Amino acid sequence: MSLIKQLWLAIIALLLLSFVGSLAVSIASSRHYIEQAVRIKNEDTATALALSMSQLDKDLVTLELLVAAQFDTGYYQQITLRDTDGSVLIERSANEYTGDVPAWFRQLIAFDVPSGVATIQDGWRQFGTLELESQHSFAYASLWRSTLELAAWFLLAGAISLAIATMVVRGIKHPLSRVVAQAQDISARRFTTIKEPRTLELRQVTQAMNVLSANVHQMLTQESHKLDELRRHLQHDRVTGALNRDVFMGKFAAQLSSDDARATGMLVMVRVQALETLNEQLGHATTDGLLRTLVSQLGQLDGEAPEPVVGRLNGSDFILLLPHADDVEQLSQHVTKALADVSATAPVAVYLPTAIVPYAPHDERGTLLATLDDALAQAESLSTHKQIVIRHRERVSLYSSHAEWRAELAAAIHAGPELAYFPVIDAQGEILHYECPARLKLAGEWQTAGIFIPWITRFDMESALDLAVVKKALTNLNTDLKPVGVNLSAASITNTQFVNELRALLEAQPSLAKQLCFEVPATLSTHAIGSLRGLCAALRPLGCTFGIEHVGAEFTKLADLHDVGLAYLKMDNSLIHHINTSTNQQTIVRGMATLCHSLGIQVIGEGVADNEELMCLFLVGVDGATGPGVRQPV
Amino acid sequence: MPAPSSHSPPVLSRRQFLATVGALWLGAGFGIHPTPAAAFDPQRLRQSMQQQYGQAGLSVLEEWFSLLQQLQNKDVQAQLRGVNDFFNRRIRWIDDIQVWGQEDYWATPLEAMGKGQGDCEDYSIAKYITLKQLGVTSRYLRMIYVRARIGRSQITQAHMVLGYYSAPDAEPLVLDNIVPSITPASQRTDLDPLFSFNSDGLWAGGSSESRADPLARLSRWRSVIERMQTQGFL
Numbered sequence: 001m002s003l004i005k006q007l008w009l010a011i012i013a014l015l016l017l018s019f020v021g022s023l024a025v026s027i028a029s030s031r032h033y034i035e036q037a038v039r040i041k042n043e044d045t046a047t048a049l050a051l052s053m054s055q056l057d058k059d060l061v062t063l064e065l066l067v068a069a070q071f072d073t074g075y076y077q078q079i080t081l082r083d084t085d086g087s088v089l090i091e092r093s094a095n096e097y098t099g100d101v102p103a104w105f106r107q108l109i110a111f112d113v114p115s116g117v118a119t120i121q122d123g124w125r126q127f128g129t130l131e132l133e134s135q136h137s138f139a140y141a142s143l144w145r146s147t148l149e150l151a152a153w154f155l156l157a158g159a160i161s162l163a164i165a166t167m168v169v170r171g172i173k174h175p176l177s178r179v180v181a182q183a184q185d186i187s188a189r190r191f192t193t194i195k196e197p198r199t200l201e202l203r204q205v206t207q208a209m210n211v212l213s214a215n216v217h218q219m220l221t222q223e224s225h226k227l228d229e230l231r232r233h234l235q236h237d238r239v240t241g242a243l244n245r246d247v248f249m250g251k252f253a254a255q256l257s258s259d260d261a262r263a264t265g266m267l268v269m270v271r272v273q274a275l276e277t278l279n280e281q282l283g284h285a286t287t288d289g290l291l292r293t294l295v296s297q298l299g300q301l302d303g304e305a306p307e308p309v310v311g312r313l314n315g316s317d318f319i320l321l322l323p324h325a326d327d328v329e330q331l332s333q334h335v336t337k338a339l340a341d342v343s344a345t346a347p348v349a350v351y352l353p354t355a356i357v358p359y360a361p362h363d364e365r366g367t368l369l370a371t372l373d374d375a376l377a378q379a380e381s382l383s384t385h386k387q388i389v390i391r392h393r394e395r396v397s398l399y400s401s402h403a404e405w406r407a408e409l410a411a412a413i414h415a416g417p418e419l420a421y422f423p424v425i426d427a428q429g430e431i432l433h434y435e436c437p438a439r440l441k442l443a444g445e446w447q448t449a450g451i452f453i454p455w456i457t458r459f460d461m462e463s464a465l466d467l468a469v470v471k472k473a474l475t476n477l478n479t480d481l482k483p484v485g486v487n488l489s490a491a492s493i494t495n496t497q498f499v500n501e502l503r504a505l506l507e508a509q510p511s512l513a514k515q516l517c518f519e520v521p522a523t524l525s526t527h528a529i530g531s532l533r534g535l536c537a538a539l540r541p542l543g544c545t546f547g548i549e550h551v552g553a554e555f556t557k558l559a560d561l562h563d564v565g566l567a568y569l570k571m572d573n574s575l576i577h578h579i580n581t582s583t584n585q586q587t588i589v590r591g592m593a594t595l596c597h598s599l600g601i602q603v604i605g606e607g608v609a610d611n612e613e614l615m616c617l618f619l620v621g622v623d624g625a626t627g628p629g630v631r632q633p634v
Numbered sequence: 635m636p637a638p639s640s641h642s643p644p645v646l647s648r649r650q651f652l653a654t655v656g657a658l659w660l661g662a663g664f665g666i667h668p669t670p671a672a673a674f675d676p677q678r679l680r681q682s683m684q685q686q687y688g689q690a691g692l693s694v695l696e697e698w699f700s701l702l703q704q705l706q707n708k709d710v711q712a713q714l715r716g717v718n719d720f721f722n723r724r725i726r727w728i729d730d731i732q733v734w735g736q737e738d739y740w741a742t743p744l745e746a747m748g749k750g751q752g753d754c755e756d757y758s759i760a761k762y763i764t765l766k767q768l769g770v771t772s773r774y775l776r777m778i779y780v781r782a783r784i785g786r787s788q789i790t791q792a793h794m795v796l797g798y799y800s801a802p803d804a805e806p807l808v809l810d811n812i813v814p815s816i817t818p819a820s821q822r823t824d825l826d827p828l829f830s831f832n833s834d835g836l837w838a839g840g841s842s843e844s845r846a847d848p849l850a851r852l853s854r855w856r857s858v859i860e861r862m863q864t865q866g867f868l
Contacts, residue, residue, distance in 0.1 A: 054829050084802035119776070124819035124827050126776075126802045 004173050011165045019154040027109070027147055034139045035113050042116030045070070046132040049079075050118035053130070058122050064090050070132075077133040078115075084126055099137050101144040109143060111136050175202050182209050189600030190565040191216040213563065220559035220595060227591045228556050234584040237312045239288050240295040247574070248311025248319065251552075253365055254573030254607055255323055262550075263361035263450035265323040268301070268335055269372045270294065273351035273380065275316040281348055290346050294318060297338040301331070304523070307552075319372075325358075326454055328390055332356060336386060353379035353387040360393070361450040398443045398451070405455050412440040412452075413461065413468045419476060424485070424604055424626040427618040429633045432568075432604070433483035433517050435626050438469045462489040463498040470505060470516070477512040485517040485547065490524055494531045499538070506542050514543035517567065522551040529557065533564045540565060550606065551575075551592075558595055566601050568624070573607030576627070580616035593621040674767060678866030679744060687748030694724060694747045698764070705768055714798060717764045718809045718816055725752045725760070727811055740858040744865045757811045758796040759858060762832075763867055765798075772832050774799050781826040782812065797830065833859065 049070055056062055063081060071079050071092040078093040115133040119126055175197030183205075185192045191213035196203045235247045243251070255262045272278070272291065279287050295310050298320045302308035309321040325331055339352045355375030359368055371391055379389040399405045419436040426432050439446040456465055466488050473484045492498045506513040518539075520532060536546050545567035552572040571589065579585045593603045605617045608627035617625050676699060683691045698720070705716045725746055730739045730753045739753070743760035746752040752760070758777050766772060775798060782793035797806035797819065806819050813822070833855065862868050 051829050119830060121778075121827060121830050124778075124797070124806055125804070126799065126830070 003176070004169060007169055007172070008165075011162075011169075015158055015161055019158055023147070023150055023154060026150055027143065030143055030146065031109055031111070034143065035111055038111065038113045038134050038136070038139065039116075042113065042132055042134055043118075044116070045076075046116030046118040046130050049132070050120045050130045054121040054127075058120075058127055060089065067092055075135055075138075077135045078131075079133075080131045081120075081128055082131070083128045086129075089128060094135060096137065099141045101137070101140045105144055105147075106140055109140060111139060172199065175199055179205055179209075182206065185563070185565070186212065188565065189598075190563050191599070192563040216598075217559055217562050220562055220599070223591075223595050224556050224558045227588065227595070230591070231588055234588070240291045240312055240318075242295045242310045242312040242318060245311060245313050248309065248313070248321070249365070250577040251309055251311075251572075251574040252321055254577060255321065256359065256361070256363060256365060257607065258450070258573070262323040263359075264326065264454055265321065265359060266325040266328070266331055267357045267359060267368065267372060268298065268320040268322065268331070269313075269355045269357075269376055270298065270318045270320075270339065271353050271376055271380065272316040272318070273353060278346075278348070278350065282346070286347075290342070290350065291318075293345055294342045294352070297342050301334055301338060317376075324454060324457070328356060328358060328392065332388055332390055336388060351387065353382070354389070355379055356388065356390045358391075358393045361448065398447075402458075406459050408442055409440070409452060409455060409459065409461060410464075412442055413464050415441060417465070417469050417472050418446055419469070419472055419484070422626055423630060423632045424624050425630055425633060426624045431482065431633065432602075432624045433485045435485045435519075436469075436473065437487065438465065438472075440465075457489075457491075460491070462491040463495050465489075466492040467498065467501055467505070470502060473516060474505070474509055474512050477509075477515050481512075481515060483515045483517060485519050487549070488518050488520050490520060490528045493520060493535050494528055499531075499535055503538055506539060506544065510542055513539075517545045517547055519547045519549040519570065522548050522555055522557075522572070524548070524557065526560070529560055529564070536565045547604075555592075558592075558599075561601070562599055566599075568602035568604050569596050570604045570606050570626075571622070573627070576605040576607055576613060576617065577609070578613070579605075579620070580612040586616065586620050589617070589622065590620040593623075597621070674868065675866035682865040683744055683748060686745075690750075691744075691748035694750070695744070697724075698743075698747060702764070702767060710770065710798075713765065713768050713770065714807065714809065714816055717761050717768070719814070720764075721746075721757050721760050722811050722814045725750060725757060725811075727752070727754070727757075729753060738854075740854045742858055742862045742865055743867065744862075754811060755794040758794050758809070761796045761809050763862065765796075767867075770798075773802075776806070776830040776832045778806075778808075778830040779828045781828060783824045784812070793825070795825065831855075 049066065053063055053066060056066075067079050067081060067090050070076065071094075074094075076092075076094070077096070078091070080088060080092075081090040083089055113134065113136075115131050117132075118130050120128050120130060176199075178194055179197065179202050182192055182194050186209055193210045193213045194206060196206045196210070232241075235244055236242065237244060242248075255265070257263070272294070275287070278290070282290070295312075295318060298310050298318060299308035301320060302322055304324060309323075311319045311321070313319055322331070335354055335356065339354065342352065343350050353376060355372050355378075357368060357372050357375060375389040375391045379387045382389070399408060417438040417440050420439055422435040422437075424432045424435055437449050439448060440452050441447070442452060456462055466486075469486055473486050477484065506516070518535075520528075524532065532546070539546075546564070547566060547568040547570060548561075549570040550572045551569050552574055569592075571592070575585060575589055575592075579589060589603075589605075596603045602623040603621070604624035604626060605613075605622050606626055608614050608617065608625045608629040610629040614625055614629055679695060680692060683695045701716060701720050705713045708716070728751045730736055733739070733749060733751045733753070734741065738755075740759060741749070741752055741756040743763050746756040746760050755777070762772075762775055762777065765775060775796060778795050778797045780793050780795055782791050783789065784791055793812070796809040798809065799806045807816050808819050808822050808825070809816055810822070810825075812824075819825075819827070859868065
């Protein structure tokens with residue numbers, strides 16, 4: 001039985017006991033008092049009557065008149081005068097007057113009062129005995145009325161007491177249920193923090209659990225910082241902080257082969273001309289400073305990602321990967337300005353020939369790099385101040401104008417997206433869920449996300465698309481009940497209207513909601529993490545799970561996720577790519593997996609290419625895998 | 635003689651103590667009062683007399699006990715005479731106001747014997763109680779309020795005598811302290827009877843029940859009965 005229920009039972013039992021008890025005591029004492037009073041009155045009246053009769057002539061008519069006068073006041077049940085032998089001389093008796101007092105009450109009270117007896121004297125002799133009994137109906141009626149009044153007062157007092165008790169119980173229940181919820185959260189490894197309740201015992205429990213959560217958060221922060229340091233040490237160029245060539249190439253390959261918006265963008269390559277001469281002229285320290293400025297300026301060109309992808313391909317070549325970028329002219333201006341800033345910091349003339357090449361899904365990496373080299377060579381040969389060469393690519397744009405794009409996208413979303421199914425398996429080869437990127441029918445064909453997501457983002461249509469995808473997933477679940485992972489954009493989860501609609505949608509089909517996993521990209525702002533936390537809390541009762549996808553090694557927000565309640569984390573292909581040959585990568589992935597497991601979060605590898613990578617992933621403690629190397633279990 | 639073995643004083647264990655206190659408390663709550671022994675108790679009478687009037691009172695009491703002994707199996711006439719004479723001789727007739735400092739104080743036989751003084755009703759009560767003790771049923775005995783003319787004068791005075799009724803409607807014998815001998819009522823022309831009562835309904839049956847009643851203590855009868863019970867008469 002719950003504590004609150006016990007509390008209520010105790011309160012009600014106490015109230016009943018005290019009220020019934022005081023009612024009974026009050027009735028009993030009133031009854032006693034009335035009995036005493038009536039008894040004294042009986043004796044008193046009998047004596048007084050006998051006394052006056054003793055003084056009179058013992059004429060029966062006179063005596064009868066006296067008895068009648070006394071009796072007719074109406075307060076007497078019976079007055080009897082007997083002679084010394086005990087035979088009745090005069091008798092007056094009245095019917096029992098019942099009034100409005102219920103019979104059960106009279107039986108319950110049943111006054112027991114002896115009749116008043118007095119002897120009448122005739123000179124020295126005794127004349128007779130007077131016996132007198134009072135009418136009890138008045139006493140019953142008055143006791144009944146006062147009982148009713150008392151009961152009414154007690155009812156009123158009881159109602160007030162119950163109202164007060166309700167407030168008190170609520171005051172206990174509310175913080176108690178919060179504490180219980182927190183304890184359940186912690187047992188599910190969601191290390192939440194709540195406001196301390198005012199009740200002392202609950203406050204102590206809450207304080208202890210809050211401290212626990214804070215400790216876990218601190219521990220996670222430390223661990224992920226350590227991991228981050230290790231990663232920097234292993235993956236970055238010591239001098240400039242740019243990514244090593246291999247690491248950059250891994251990331252680049254991962255993005256190119258990905259099926260979503262990241263597969264479209266720009267590459268910017270900058271060559272520091274005559275680096276050796278610069279070294280001689282400026283000294284190593286100054287030159288290194290110059291290179292660092294260059295890397296940071298390049299990084300600032302990517303305003304979106306928390307950690308821009310800047311790589312150092314060899315001593316003098318630096319490359320920037322700009323996913324999502326599509327406006328070449330604008331980019332060119334930004335690059336020019338950034339490079340001018342870099343040059344300005346150098347005491348001597350520095351030449352920074354630059355090449356910009358756009359990329360699109362399914363481009364060959366080698367071809368792109370060759371194009372870049374070629375363009376860079378051309379830029380080097382330019383003698384103008386502005387050494388930028390742009391290789392325009394023949395964009396296969398589906399539509400020619402923005403208005404057309406917008407209209408077609410809206411129509412396609414309205415018509416409904418299609419879902420692709422990619423299996424995610426665990427170490428035993430069992431299906432965890434299916435990853436389901438959306439396809440939209442544009443220009444008569446089902447197009448992948450990489451084609452339309454940049455436009456969706458540009459037109460702020462993420463929420464509409466995500467909602468359509470969830471609807472489609474629910475429709476598919478109706479016929480085929482396999483767990484489905486659906487992508488949600490950061491813009492959607494911060495959108496209150498979207499969250500409400502999503503919730504309504506899922507609440508309408510609670511049995512299907514359990515089969516849904518929602519994935520948000522790792523590029524989350526702190527604000528978005530807060531929204532995610534709220535969304536998780538709101539949808540968890542429906543059985544939905546949440547995950548984060550495309551988590552790279554640079555992901556340091558793990559500590560902030562300790563109270564969100566995530567089910568899984570999907571690791572970016574850049575971490576998984578060729579993991580079987582890289583001890584460094586294995587170390588990092590193992591560290592991340594351990595951290596995630598301490599929060600009860602599963603770790604899944606993305607873009608697994610072959611069986612060797614798959615085996616290696618499970619060896620380092622990853623829970624699941626997906627990608628071209630993962631086949632549907634037979 | 636062997637030395638008396640030294641007993642350790644009876645010490646209640648904590649649990650016994652609590653249980654006793656609890657039982658007493660519960661008993662008090664339920665109205666179970668320890669009733670004083672409602673019976674004739676010579677030992678208690680001696681104690682009461684010793685406490686209140688000392689040796690002199692105690693010797694009168696012993697005489698009273700021997701009177702009871704003497705008259706135990708005599709006939710009623712002899713009992714009436716013996717009792718009447720005993721109290722008329724032992725007790726001096728003095729107004730209550732001088733004896734007790736009250737206008738009208740009903741003394742118990744023990745108080746009357748102890749003081750050796752008393753008012754008319756003190757004689758009547760003492761005779762009544764003694765006769766009852768000798769086995770005369772209260773049905774035959776009534777205290778009678780009378781108007782008395784003292785001597786040959788026309789001065790009248792409120793007085794009380796004890797009447798013995800051989801039958802309820804019979805002429806009573808009057809036990810009085812003004813006229814020491816027992817006479818039939820008709821010969822007592824100096825007395826006018828007004829009203830009579832006895833203790834029927836007061837202590838006959840379970841009278842102890844009314845003792846707890848604060849209103850009942852107002853009655854003189856009840857008050858004297860109560861005192862007699864504590865002193866050991868009843």
